[in-house]
Amino acid sequence: MSILDIFETMEYGPAPEAAAPALAWLKERQPLRLFINNQWVAPSSGQYIESVNPADGKTLVQIAAGNSADVDMAVEAARTAFETWSKTPGHVRARYLYAIARHIQKHSRLLAVLESLDNGKSIRETRDLDIPLVARHFYYHAGWAQLMASGLPGYEPVGVVGQIIPWNFPLLMLAWKIAPALAMGNTVVLKPARYTSLTALKFAEIVQEIGLPPGVVNIVTGEASQVGEALVRHPDVNKIAFTGSTDVGRSIRRATAGSGKKLSLELGGKSPFIVFDDADLDSVVEGVVDAIWFNQGEVCCAGSRLLMQENIAEQLVSKLRVRMERLRVGNPLDKAIDMGAIVSPGQLTDIQRLVELGVAEGAEMWQPSWACPTEGYFYPPTLFTNVSPATSIAQVEIFGPVLVSMTFRTPAEAVALANNTRYGLAASVWSENINLALDIAPKLKAGSVWINSTNLFDASSGFGGYRESGYGREGGKEGLYEYVRPAWKIHTAPVSTPPFAQFPIANGSTTLFNENTSLLDRDVEDDIFASMPTTNGATASFPSIDRTPKLFIKGKQVRPDSGYSRDVYGPKGQTIGQVGEGNRKDIRNAVEAAHAASGWVSGTAHNRAQILYYMAENLAVREEEFARSIVQQTGRPYADALNEVQIALSRLFSYAAWTDKYEGTVHKPPMRGVVLALPEAIGVMGIVCPDEYPLLGFVSLFAPAIAMGNTIIIIPSEQSPLSATDLYQVLETSDLPAGVINIVTGEREPLCQVLADHDDVDAVWYFGTAEGSKRVELASAGNMKRTWVNYGHTRDWLDTVQSEGQEFLREATQVKNIWVPYGE
Ligand code: NDP
Numbered sequence: 006m007s008i009l010d011i012f013e014t015m016e017y018g019p020a021p022e023a024a025a026p027a028l029a030w031l032k033e034r035q036p037l038r039l040f041i042n043n044q045w046v047a048p049s050s051g052q053y054i055e056s057v058n059p060a061d062g063k064t065l066v067q068i069a070a071g072n073s074a075d076v077d078m079a080v081e082a083a084r085t086a087f088e089t090w091s092k093t094p095g096h097v098r099a100r101y102l103y104a105i106a107r108h109i110q111k112h113s114r115l116l117a118v119l120e121s122l123d124n125g126k127s128i129r130e131t132r133d134l135d136i137p138l139v140a141r142h143f144y145y146h147a148g149w150a151q152l153m154a155s156g157l158p159g160y161e162p163v164g165v166v167g168q169i170i171p172w173n174f175p176l177l178m179l180a181w182k183i184a185p186a187l188a189m190g191n192t193v194v195l196k197p198a199r200y201t202s203l204t205a206l207k208f209a210e211i212v213q214e215i216g217l218p219p220g221v222v223n224i225v226t227g228e229a230s231q232v233g234e235a236l237v238r239h240p241d242v243n244k245i246a247f248t249g250s251t252d253v254g255r256s257i258r259r260a261t262a263g264s265g266k267k268l269s270l271e272l273g274g275k276s277p278f279i280v281f282d283d284a285d286l287d288s289v290v291e292g293v294v295d296a297i298w299f300n301q302g303e304v305c306c307a308g309s310r311l312l313m314q315e316n317i318a319e320q321l322v323s324k325l326r327v328r329m330e331r332l333r334v335g336n337p338l339d340k341a342i343d344m345g346a347i348v349s350p351g352q353l354t355d356i357q358r359l360v361e362l363g364v365a366e367g368a369e370m371w372q373p374s375w376a377c378p379t380e381g382y383f384y385p386p387t388l389f390t391n392v393s394p395a396t397s398i399a400q401v402e403i404f405g406p407v408l409v410s411m412t413f414r415t416p417a418e419a420v421a422l423a424n425n426t427r428y429g430l431a432a433s434v435w436s437e438n439i440n441l442a443l444d445i446a447p448k449l450k451a452g453s454v455w456i457n458s459t460n461l462f463d464a465s466s467g468f469g470g471y472r473e474s475g476y477g478r479e480g481g482k483e484g485l486y487e488y489v490r491p492a493w494k495i496h497t498a499p500v501s502t503p504p505f506a507q508f509p510i511a512n513g514s515t516t517l518f519n520e521n522t523s524l525l526d527r528d529v530e531d532d533i534f535a536s537m538p539t540t541n542g543a544t545a546s547f548p549s550i551d552r553t554p555k556l557f558i559k560g561k562q563v564r565p566d567s568g569y570s571r572d573v574y575g576p577k578g579q580t581i582g583q584v585g586e587g588n589r590k591d592i593r594n595a596v597e598a599a600h601a602a603s604g605w606v607s608g609t610a611h612n613r614a615q616i617l618y619y620m621a622e623n624l625a626v627r628e629e630e631f632a633r634s635i636v637q638q639t640g641r642p643y644a645d646a647l648n649e650v651q652i653a654l655s656r657l658f659s660y661a662a663w664t665d666k667y668e669g670t671v672h673k674p675p676m677r678g679v680v681l682a683l684p685e686a687i688g689v690m691g692i693v694c695p696d697e698y699p700l701l702g703f704v705s706l707f708a709p710a711i712a713m714g715n716t717i718i719i720i721p722s723e724q725s726p727l728s729a730t731d732l733y734q735v736l737e738t739s740d741l742p743a744g745v746i747n748i749v750t751g752e753r754e755p756l757c758q759v760l761a762d763h764d765d766v767d768a769v770w771y772f773g774t775a776e777g778s779k780r781v782e783l784a785s786a787g788n789m790k791r792t793w794v795n796y797g798h799t800r801d802w803l804d805t806v807q808s809e810g811q812e813f814l815r816e817a818t819q820v821k822n823i824w825v826p827y828g829e
Contacts, residue, residue, distance in 0.1 A: 017341040023551040027118040036067035040209035043219035049074040059125035059346040060381040062445035071227035073235035079223035083165040083192040084218025091190040097355030099151035104215040106143035123203040125346030139180040145464035146184035160489035162190035164243030167236040172198035189488040202226040258786040263779025269477025274430030275404040277423035278308030284435035296459040302406035306431035311410040356405035363398035418420040429471030462673035554730035559598035560743025566590040576640030587751035592759040595747035599716035602744030606714035610665035617661035618740040653704040660708035678826035684818035686714030688767035699725035709813035723753040
């Protein structure tokens with residue numbers, strides 16, 4: 006027999022990992038209870054549910070079926086623990102996290118086997134990937150606990166965090182959530198997925214072992230309808246961190262709307278795997294194996310859409326089929342298998358149903374010739390060719406080992422095809438031409454882009470989605486902000502401001518008008534205008550009603566679609582002007598204009614900075630005029646109004662400065678290569694301005710948004726819109742491209758609703774009432790747009806700490822991590 010013959014016929018013998026220690030561990034603890042306040046607690050219901058091994062369908066153990074009473078108990082324990090844990094020095098928290106990491110390593114084999122038994126994934130992956138990454142997360146975040154005071158000055162923990170995790174990477178998702186939460190001084194109630202709770206309960210033992218204070222970590226197992234929903238709705242939970250399906254993410258967004266709970270959502274995906282014709286096709290084949298057959302394809306960022314340049318498609322498909330024929334599906338504890346079992350019969354049925362749908366839709370399905378084990382829930386690797394981009398299998402997340410392939414001709418077509426889903430979690434780009442790969446990466450709507458690689462993860466590099474893949478990041482410094490809030494925010498009061506209430510003003514006094522006074526006292530009015538400079542020596546007075554600005558859309562002043570104008574009143578209740586009454590159609594036109602201005606983001610940051618400086622310059626020459634307009638609209642003293650204009654000017658300068666300095670980071674994860682973490686524009690944003698500080702509020706919001714490359718539709722203060730409309734000429738003379746800023750005046754809440762409902766708006770910022778904030782968050786669930794609302798709380802717009810800088814820039818961007826491995 007020749008070596009070639011041996012190579013061809015050689016079979017792997019079985020190399021099973023022993024299950025006995027893990028099974029003994031389970032038997033000793035049967036049934037597994039809830040972990041609350043460092044105690045093992047029987048569920049209030051007295052009920053237990055079965056945890057099944059998907060590789061053979063047999064029951065492994067009974068786990069507690071928690072309910073809302075258990076969640077109440079866990080939240081109470083976490084709240085009590087928060088009092089001390091949040092004040093525990095960073096160094097002490099770091100030592101606890103370090104101890105957790107060490108103990109994960111000590112128990113790594115037990116954890117890996119338990120995970121394989123519980124989820125059905127291969128021991129090769131749990132042992133070599135999941136568990137080492139879990140330990141790495143705790144080490145990395147031990148570092149951030151140590152550095153929090155210096156690395157995130159002015160930030161405080163959020164409070165009690167409810168965390169809900171899925172079944173596909175049970176312990177890894179736990180680590181991604183618990184490590185940053187604890188590092189930043191929060192306490193946690195975590196709900197594991199019903200199918201895969203075992204490693205979370207082993208983790209609870211580690212928590213006990215290292216002596217973490219009681220109540221810092223609580224784990225409540227059970228059904229979504231009993232535990233998950235109770236956690237989401239609990240009034241004493243300050244943040245929800247969720248990973249799972251987009252549908253559940255959407256329902257959590259709705260359930261928490263208006264509650265003020267922080268929310269991060271890591272949802273589904275349909276990630277493109279793009280292969281250009283100069284790629285190394287043998288590496289591509291291995292890449293595809295890792296992209297879609299890793300973890301049985303039950304991976305949110307799985308490269309499930311193979312996009313091939315047309316001229317290499319046939320060759321690549323035939324190479325793939327050869328490789329698929331060699332993949333091994335079987336006992337997850339066998340170290341030589343490639344794919345284990347599907348997590349549950351329900352998931353298996355879903356996969357089968359979608360594959361049948363793909364065939365019915367006319368795509369060509371191919372599977373290897375061998376059969377899967379029949380005991381347990383197995384599914385073979387599957388490849389679809391001849392797939393049309395609009396069909397279900399090209400659009401729906403299958404969450405199984407099913408790859409759909411399509412072809413493209415040009416790089417532009419590849420980008421269009423890649424972005425043609427509602428998701429935006431990850432993407433892979435394969436080309437030996439680094440210029441091409443790095444040109445494509447920023448054009449992809451995805452939180453992670455892997456160049457000539459796939460499914461790489463590290464604690465230092467944030468992970469999370471664009472669009473309906475959710476928002477928020479896990480890992481990296483950006484992930485920490487999900488678990489903190491600015492210290493000043495803890496003490497702000499809700500806004501209760503009828504028109505012309507007493508806003509704080511620069512010199513520490515308040516406005517001249519109290520909320521019950523709509524008419525100016527004559528003497529007071531005289532005093533104000535006596536103090537105002539005039540341009541031509543004439544006595545200052547209210548001008549007659551000749552101010553009728555239109556809307557500002559696509560760089561032009563346009564009449565409102567309604568044909569109506571609305572009166573603008575001064576502090577005496579007198580009419581001081583009229584503005585266009587914008588409506589739904591105007592907002593739609595403005596959204597279209599904002600989309601058409603996409604050249605803004607692809608232009609240089611230097612160019613954006615120049616335009617912001619130019620705006621400031623043009624505003625500076627008219628500062629007295631703007632100050633007089635503010636006095637006229639608000640009745641505040643002239644000196645105060647001038648101060649507002651000058652702060653607005655300074656703010657324009659600040660964001661012009663930030664434009665080419667808010668730039669991201671280069672990470673060095675433990676591999677040969679770098680990760681470029683780039684803050685990117687979110688896209689088209691809707692912005693709703695506060696009534697306080699008509700000019701400053703407006704400038705403070707539009708400037709950071711456009712500085713970062715977004716294009717916007719902005720609704721100025723409903724009460725005092727003239728400062729925004731006065732800016733039309735400044736915008737027109739500052740070289741701002743048409744459509745970057747679109748201004749629609751009118752009634753704030755209905756206009757805002759159109760923005761929040763709009764599927765082509767990527768984010769909404771809202772500064773208004775508590776009810777309005779809730780409406781925005783509710784409506785945002787439609788396309789899972791990002792929101793930033795004030796829940797009716799005040800912000801001091803004069804104060805640079807509260808109203809300028811990095812918080813605004815973070816809200817105006819989303820971080821994309823581009824992985825660039827190197828070396829031959
Ligand atoms: P779900 O989104 O239903 O479950 C994820 C987690 O959320 C589980 O802990 C689940 O609990 C819990 N949960 C479910 N409903 C609610 C709710 N209303 N309120 C609070 N918590 C809730 O995912 P599935 O397990 O049902 O999987 C369905 C599909 O979701 C998959 O086919 C896949 O497409 C996608 N998915 C995506 C994941 C990702 O990583 N992005 C991970 C898992 C699934 P319980 O386990 O008790 O139901």
